[in-house]
Amino acid sequence: MPKDRSTTTAVSIRRRSDEGDSVSAAPEPSFPAATILGYPRIGPRRELKRALESYWEGATTAEELRATGRRLREASWRRLAALGLEGPPSNTFSLYDQVLDTAVLLGAVPERYRRAGGPEEVYFAMARGADGLAPLRMTKWFDTNYHYIVPEIGPDTAFVADPAKPVGEFREALALGLRTRPVLIGPITFLLLAEAAPDAPAGFAPFDRLADVLGAYEDVLRALAAEGAEWVQLDEPALVADRTPEELAATAAAYDRLGTLPGRPALFVASYFGDLGPALPVLARTPVEAIGVDLVRGGVSGLAALAGKTAVAGVVSGRDVWRTDPERALPLLAAVRKHAARVAVSTSCSLLHVPYDLDAETGLDPALRERLAFADQKVAEVVELARRLAGYDGPPYQAPPAPVETAAPPAGAGRSPYPVRAAAQAAHLRLPPLPTTTIGSFPQTEELRAARAAVAAGTLPVEEYDERVRAEIERVIRLQERLGLDVLVHGEPERNDMVQYFAEHLDGFAVTRHGWVQSYGSRCTRPPILYGDVRRPAPITVRWARYAASLTDRPVKGMLTGPVTIVAWSFVRDDLPLRDVVFQVADAIREEVRDLEAAGVPIIQVDEPALREMMPLRREGRDAYLAWAVAAYRRATSGAGDRTQIHTHLCYSDADQILDAIDGLDADVTSIESARSHGRILGEPALRDFPRGIGPGVYDIHSPRVPDEAEVEKALRAALEVVPPDRLWVNPDCGLKTRTYPQVEASLANIVAAARRLRAALRPAGG
Ligand SMILES: Nc1nc2c(c(=O)[nH]1)N[C@@H](CNc1ccc(C(=O)N[C@@H](CCC(=O)N[C@@H](CCC(=O)N[C@@H](CCC(=O)O)C(=O)O)C(=O)O)C(=O)O)cc1)CN2
Ligand code: MET
Numbered sequence: 001m002p003k004d005r006s007t008t009t010a011v012s013i014r015r016r017s018d019e020g021d022s023v024s025a026a027p028e029p030s031f032p033a034a035t036i037l038g039y040p041r042i043g044p045r046r047e048l049k050r051a052l053e054s055y056w057e058g059a060t061t062a063e064e065l066r067a068t069g070r071r072l073r074e075a076s077w078r079r080l081a082a083l084g085l086e087g088p089p090s091n092t093f094s095l096y097d098q099v100l101d102t103a104v105l106l107g108a109v110p111e112r113y114r115r116a117g118g119p120e121e122v123y124f125a126m127a128r129g130a131d132g133l134a135p136l137r138m139t140k141w142f143d144t145n146y147h148y149i150v151p152e153i154g155p156d157t158a159f160v161a162d163p164a165k166p167v168g169e170f171r172e173a174l175a176l177g178l179r180t181r182p183v184l185i186g187p188i189t190f191l192l193l194a195e196a197a198p199d200a201p202a203g204f205a206p207f208d209r210l211a212d213v214l215g216a217y218e219d220v221l222r223a224l225a226a227e228g229a230e231w232v233q234l235d236e237p238a239l240v241a242d243r244t245p246e247e248l249a250a251t252a253a254a255y256d257r258l259g260t261l262p263g264r265p266a267l268f269v270a271s272y273f274g275d276l277g278p279a280l281p282v283l284a285r286t287p288v289e290a291i292g293v294d295l296v297r298g299g300v301s302g303l304a305a306l307a308g309k310t311a312v313a314g315v316v317s318g319r320d321v322w323r324t325d326p327e328r329a330l331p332l333l334a335a336v337r338k339h340a341a342r343v344a345v346s347t348s349c350s351l352l353h354v355p356y357d358l359d360a361e362t363g364l365d366p367a368l369r370e371r372l373a374f375a376d377q378k379v380a381e382v383v384e385l386a387r388r389l390a391g392y393d394g395p396p397y398q399a400p401p402a403p404v405e406t407a408a409p410p411a412g413a414g415r416s417p418y419p420v421r422a423a424a425q426a427a428h429l430r431l432p433p434l435p436t437t438t439i440g441s442f443p444q445t446e447e448l449r450a451a452r453a454a455v456a457a458g459t460l461p462v463e464e465y466d467e468r469v470r471a472e473i474e475r476v477i478r479l480q481e482r483l484g485l486d487v488l489v490h491g492e493p494e495r496n497d498m499v500q501y502f503a504e505h506l507d508g509f510a511v512t513r514h515g516w517v518q519s520y521g522s523r524c525t526r527p528p529i530l531y532g533d534v535r536r537p538a539p540i541t542v543r544w545a546r547y548a549a550s551l552t553d554r555p556v557k558g559m560l561t562g563p564v565t566i567v568a569w570s571f572v573r574d575d576l577p578l579r580d581v582v583f584q585v586a587d588a589i590r591e592e593v594r595d596l597e598a599a600g601v602p603i604i605q606v607d608e609p610a611l612r613e614m615m616p617l618r619r620e621g622r623d624a625y626l627a628w629a630v631a632a633y634r635r636a637t638s639g640a641g642d643r644t645q646i647h648t649h650l651c652y653s654d655a656d657q658i659l660d661a662i663d664g665l666d667a668d669v670t671s672i673e674s675a676r677s678h679g680r681i682l683g684e685p686a687l688r689d690f691p692r693g694i695g696p697g698v699y700d701i702h703s704p705r706v707p708d709e710a711e712v713e714k715a716l717r718a719a720l721e722v723v724p725p726d727r728l729w730v731n732p733d734c735g736l737k738t739r740t741y742p743q744v745e746a747s748l749a750n751i752v753a754a755a756r757r758l759r760a761a762l763r764p765a766g767g
């Protein structure tokens with residue numbers, strides 16, 4: 001697309017380092033007084049989700065998908081402009097994930113995906129797999145419920161810049177009369193989040209390739225400057241975690257190099273999700289013009305290092321839905337202004353993690369609503385704060401008092417030691433070795449989702465909905481009986497989501513209708529709002545568990561979400577220590593466990609997939625967190641008698657980092673994601689000695705791919721090397737709700753067959 005150069009006069013406006021040398025520096029292009037680090041992209045009514053899923057089904061073309069993307073970007077930029085935001089960010093849109101986009105931008109596409117077809121096919125093959133091609137690994141984005149695709153880098157990865165996406169989006173906005181600030185993941189974070197290619201030699205780390213990747217970044221920066229980009233934002237959230245002296249030195253070298261690139265745009269390095277700590281002075285000594293600091297999570301000490309720089313002060317939280325108190329934000333901003341050359345008001349991180357617009361929520365209690373701000377309200381807040389800061393001369397900033405530490409609540413009365421429980425459970429349950437089970441959810445059908453929506457709209461009576469849920473439970477029970485599973489589940493058909501469902505049945509929570517937040521790809525959640533004291537007014541799951549059990553002679557396990565996960569995946573009140581909130585939820589779950597047990601449910605699974613996610617990003621504070629998180633879990637589960645078997649499930653958790661905590665949960669059986677990390681977890685010494693039941697997931701449920709029997713058997717044989725057969729469970733990686741029934745039937749048939757074959761092989765000859 002040829003473009004008129006006269007619209008990009010700013011190409012010549014160039015800023016370079018402050019060190020006075022003979023070349024007189026061009027003036028720094030002005031940075032907007034108010035900005036945001038990023039904006040949601042799934043669409044206010046999840047338009048992108050719909051477009052993606054219809055493209056994946058083959059119902060629409062790649063061109064139609066691209067057109068939806070263009071419409072959504074245009075709508076977002078117009079919306080931001082209407083809210084008063086100048087110089088908005090661009091390249092914050094993504095068809096799937098911004099880390100995957102960065103890999104493509106830098107040419108880091110593993111060879112095996114290149115033959116998948118056109119650009120969209122290659123891209124989605126990496127994200128979701130394709131015929132015979134497993135997808136790249138997916139894991140949590142820092143301490144959020146967003147998941148990114150893990151780039152694979154080897155010694156031979158050829159970094160070749162392909163700036164088409166950021167350039168194209170910059171041009172789109174320019175055509176609307178908006179000069180945007182392209183946003184890229186920075187080189188340090190990109191490489192630290194990547195993993196070594198499978199064929200890389202031992203000892204190789206993606207970070208070793210920093211010098212090479214910088215060449216590609218230089219090409220991207222040059223291309224953006226040529227388009228007329230005055231500022232480029234480089235996101236470096238990895239710098240808020242503990243970094244080695246070598247990594248910090250490499251950071252300095254990287255930004256010295258990018259900072260001295262001739263003809264470059266002005267550089268804004270954004271940090272978020274915590275305090276830069278020692279990385280702040282390191283960045284400040286490089287020629288980058290602007291540095292973004294998260295002042296919601298990070299402190300103000302050390303901000304003197306910002307002297308001479310533009311400080312982009314993140315005072316409006318991108319991680320919660322509470323309104324910003326200007327009486328706190330303005331003194332803070334004024335304090336930053338004292339240190340820095342200029343200050344811009346910003347969000348603490350991208351607004352990707354909050355819903356679009358509070359105005360779409362008409363059903364909220366007005367008293368609660370008054371305290372809330374979603375993305376658009378937060379945009380208005382940064383604009384308003386910038387306006388007020390200009391003339392602000394109020395009282396000096398005072399750090400808020402440190403929260404008062406209360407004594408940790410007790411974990412609850414203990415159960416007997418594991419061997420005693422295990423014997424009682426074995427006598428009661430009479431399960432074969434290598435028992436087969438699933439993680440809880442079965443496919444959520446269109447019909448059930450539509451029925452739930454109809455109940456909400458008042459067009460379907462609840463009784464009729466309940467009848468459909470019962471029919472679905474019966475279908476799931478019959479299917480599992482037919483497949484020959486040993487421990488059955490009811491399939492969770494009554495749940496819209498494993499967290500929202502509990503929030504809807506607990507006091508102290510509000511839920512939204514349209515408050516969607518992207519979790520990965522096309523998948524979203526509506527995080528509940530935990531605003532008050534949590535209480536369980538009545539049993540939540542008991543009637544469904546009881547109904548499922550009434551349909552079969554086999555054991556049915558009850559299914560609950562753990563207290564840490566319920567809190568991690570909600571927006572949480574900030575007037576109580578997090579630990580105390582988690583314990584309130586733990587008490588509610590404890591009551592539910594007791595009621596399930598009293599109803600005769602012999603096995604109860606309490607999921608904690610977010611256990612690792614909530615862990616502090618820096619080592620400091622991790623032990624304390626894990627101690628109370630584990631105590632809360634035990635409080636939730638320790639009311640059960642010895643004969644009741646407690647299961648837990650963890651996923652996306654890099655479980656190897658928290659094995660001691662998993663052990664501390666003291667669950668009788670732990671199922672854990674392992675397929676997407678290729679069974680690596682089994683090699684862990686602590687797992688080798690794991691003293692209780694364990695079910696390392698034998699296949700990846702996130703891909704439509706059906707595992708064959710031989711591959712499941714191979715995984716089980718590997719597991720049997722380190723786990724005795726009476727403690728090894730056979731199960732998929734995670735719940736099946738995102739799959740279809742044909743995929744689930746085929747996969748489960750294969751895992752049952754593999755388990756039976758191995759079981760037969762274990763039997764003593766002639767037995
Ligand atoms: N909260 C949470 N976090 C999690 C997970 C999780 O299960 N829950 N799992 C891990 C992976 N993350 C995931 C996040 C979302 C989904 C997921 O499947 N989400 C569904 C939505 C689930 C939901 O809330 N469904 C509702 C609403 C469904 C809906 O779209 N309704 C329509 C109307 C229905 C119709 O007419 O078809 C509408 O509102 O427009 C329901 O079933 O009731 C989706 O994006 O498609 C899966 C995994 C980690 N984090
Ligand atoms: C993200 S963990 C999911 C656990 C839940 N029981 C399910 O099967 O869906």
Ligand SMILES: [Zn+2]
Pocket residue numbers: 439609649650651733734735
């Ligand atoms: Zn899971």
